[in-house]
Amino acid sequence: MKFRPLHDRVLVRRIESEEKTRGGIIIPDTAKEKPQEGEVVAVGAGARDESGKLIPLDVKAGDRILFGKWSGTEVKLDGEDLLVMKESDIMGVLEGAAASKKAA
Template sequence: MVATTLRSIKSLVPLLDRVLVQRVKAEAKTASGLFLPESSVKELNEARVLAVGPGGLDKDGKRLPMGVSQGDRVLIPQYGGAPVKVGEEEFTLFRDSEILAKINE
């Protein structure tokens, strides 16, 4: 897959049933203050929703509601999605149906 490079993430507006997320970074430091090497820090399946599309269309052309909204914390699949890179930051676009769960606080 080829990552797309943009100048600003605010210029990206998801279409239809797509959701723009940013993975939550794993802690690189233990509770006692020890720093962990990068090789031992795994990528988390938790992400924060930055933007959502208006929703897909059903067979009658009516808009289907989205399952998540901006600001939600969600579980995403380990693989998949469309990568988007803005500067050094990495984001991913998923379809609403690919989001595994919403995390309620």
């Protein structure tokens, strides 16, 4: 993929939630909410402060994050639905989530 976000923007791939509840009930597509968890695909160089100094972003490619329900702008790149959002729309980084997911 040849896309580089500008400034303090981040490219995010949504991580789909489970198809079943803990009790085994299958959730149909029409009842599902959009996931609020995602993986950072690419990040911009950072924002600039009042003096023009570059402030790097706190997130990096590969981080698993939580973001607001209505955050970002949906885009389609290489046939894949992705989100472009500002770093300020990100609520936090899930620590250790990527390692536990890979082990499973």
